[in-house]
Amino acid sequence: MELDRIQVALRPRTSWEGLDLGFALARHWFWPLWGLWWASALPLALLLLPLTGLRPDIWLLLLWWMKPLYEAPLLAWSSRALFGRVPVRGEVPGLLRAGWRRWMIPLLLWRRLGPRRAFLMPVALLEGLSGREARQRKRLLNAGDAAPTWLTLVAYHFELVLWGSVLFGVFLAVPSELPRLDLAEAVTDRESWAYWISVLAYLLAFSCIAPFYVCAGFALYLNRRTELEAWDLELAFRKGSASRPSRASLVRSAGVGLIALALLSALPAGPAESAVLEDPDAAQRLIQEVLESPDFGEEREIWTWGPIEKPDPEPEPPWISSERLEAIAVLMGHVLRAALMTLALMALILLAARILRDRRGGWLRRLSPPSAGPSPVRAALPPDLDLGRVPERVRAHLAEDDPRAALALLYRASLRHLAGLGLSIPEGATERECLALATRSLSVQSLGPVPRLVREWQALAYAHAGPTPGSVERLLDDWCRWIQSGPAVGETR
Template identity: 65%
Template sequence: MEIDRIQVALRPRSPWEGLDLGFALARGWFWPLWGLWCVGALPVALILLPLTGFRPDIWLLAVWWLKPLYEAPLLAWSSRALFGRVPTRVDLPGLLRVGWGRRILPFLLWRRLGPRRAFTMPVSLLEGLGGRDGRQRRRLLNEGGATPSWLTLVSYHFEIVLWAAMLLGLFFLVPSELPRIDLQSAVLDADTWAYWISALAYVLVFSCIAPFYVCAGFMLYLNRRTELEAWDLELAFRKAAEPKPHWTASARAAPVLLLALVFGAGLAPGSAQAASTSDLDRARQLIQEVLEASDFGQEREVWVWAPIERDEQGAEPAETLPEWIAAIAVRVASTLKWGLMALALVGLALLARRVLRDWRGLSRRPPDPGPEPVGIFESIPEGMSLDAIPDQVRACLAEGDARGALGLLYRAALLHLIQQGLGIPDGATELECLALARKRCSASELGPLPRLVREWRGLAYAHVVPDPGVIESLLTDWCRWRESRSTEDVAV
């Protein structure tokens, strides 16, 4: 991706902040996205009518199941617009080709009910990854938290609420003298015209939710990639490397003109700074005359709507709810009760599983740190102790190998933490290692690790080689940190 063309600020954001940014983008792009959704969905919906035998319940289920087919072109449109290339009508075939390719099939089959659909769809459609590479990419992205699942859950709830609001609005806003929609038939009876209205209302609702769902999922995906690949640092280094434009003659003259205006305004006569007292008195007199006029306080005759026939002998007793409404209320209450009980049981089971897993992890933890992950320490020579690290780092610096020196020092710091009992999984990124260390250690116990991580990321991803003096300073801090922790030497 051309991250230098992106239209939003690249920086580490929390997942919920990424959701909010996605919703903001969807508000600005709503009408193009909604129109694109209609272009893709309406032909499919019309084709499904005869295929489902004109049965509204089966037709609604089929249209609902094919939602990823309508959301994929929206993702392609958003990905281009976010990077500065807003698609036009000419680009419509290309958008449909991206969205309706063979890589959309998993989202219509076994991934259709996945709660992270909007979050993982860019991996297949935009990156074009499939098979083992796609599974590894999705597994890595999914380690960022459960926010994509919450996005899907909340979106479904919004659909239900808006759909119910539309039905109730049709029910309450139609005058009682006219035929009203039967709410029971609109929900339960598929052989009535009311059910068709209900089905069309639900299709309209999830067409309006789709732009927000797609943009929010796409921003969660970009936020996770920014976190993993340090896009913000890469973009900052690119901008820092660009030559700064020189000021033009007009730009250099702007401060001089501004100072001239400021001093000129200060030397202006002060007669305009105070209003005349006579003008103020006349204004007060005019206000008093207006307040004393007959327009204030006069009586007016107001007409209001009132019933033509009013029962003078007392109000009629309140009507009871129809039996079918009472039956629906009882059924909804019973469903909610059992649903809440099921959620409570699931929550207790998950809590018990997590507590048991943590307890087993504590009870099975060996007294010694165990073998180190090979992927983290593969650059440390076999048989070398931590005491030999300073000499090796200085030797690398003497040979001009700043990358080898800094990498050796970074991995030695991680080895020191593992010897202190900190578990670091194989394949963990620099930020993940730092986050694990911050959870276990205080700020004073981290020593030079935050600086090491920052310098190493700048060298590994942005190819910014630090000065030898910086590495020497980090080495000195590392030696003091290790001595203060009083760690025994362990051969690697």
């Protein structure tokens, strides 16, 4: 990704700050995203209308199920606009084809009800991953909090709120002398014209929520990538190296400053004015005079005419009647029942997925023979890593002018020593995640030089700012004292 062209500030954000960023982007781009949504959904809606036999309930259900087809063009548009390349009108057909790819099949079948759809869609659409790589990538991204799931639940509730608001708005906009919208028929009788108005209102509702849902999921994805890959550090290092002045310019600036200082010191000094002390009593007297003025204290008695008899109470509006209140209560009951059934269904699906995942892990453990091999942390290290020979090998790398290999060896050896101290490090963890695990589990004395080593390694890996041999030597000395102060894992010789 071209991080230098991104239009937002890259920094570590909480999940809720990421959602706020996505909503702000959706407000800024709402009209082009909303038009793009209708450009992708309207042709399909017109095609499905005769295929469903003009059944409004089936027609709306199919349009709702195919939501990912309309969300993919919005994600493609947002990803380009975020990096300063706002798509023009000629690129719209290419954006509309973004949803008609092979990777869309799972989102329309077994993953359609997944609560993290907007958060995980960039893995296939933007990164182009599929198969095992996509599953590993999604597993790594999902290791965060539950904000993507909450985003989906809140988006569905806002669709219901917006749909109900449109229905009530249509109901109240029609004068009482004319035939009004029957709210009960709007949700129960699919043969009535009121049901079609209800269906179109719901279609309008999820067309308005779609830009916010897609942009918020994309912002959560960017926030997770920033956390995993330290995009903020990489961009800061790039800007720092680009804006660092040259040695010649520093010398010129210092010379100009010294000359200006010498000229200013030769100027005669002006007379200094003495400070005048104010009298506190005089200030209090002035405040009292101001408060006693008529502007600050004046009472007036005003008489007005009023009716002697109390007015008769106004009659209730004709549209408030027991029949209409009963219809509204029935409507709210249907809406509440549908919402509860939806929540119960999603809870059952999540529970079944969790049970199947746990059972599958148990089955795999029972089917596979017990392994006496090394732990994932040890298996990820070279078999010839001997903590006793690490200082010798680090100095050999420094003698060969290879500080990257020296720091990499120190980092891997530190992971092995942390594992020996009882720290469980998952396979594929980033530097920041390893440091966070160690900080939560160990004391400051047990960490030793690990935080400084991680900072040096990130500066070298992301900004290509290599350390000096002296700093590596000091790190090595601290590392040797740290190793001698605690237990290490068994070395493989």
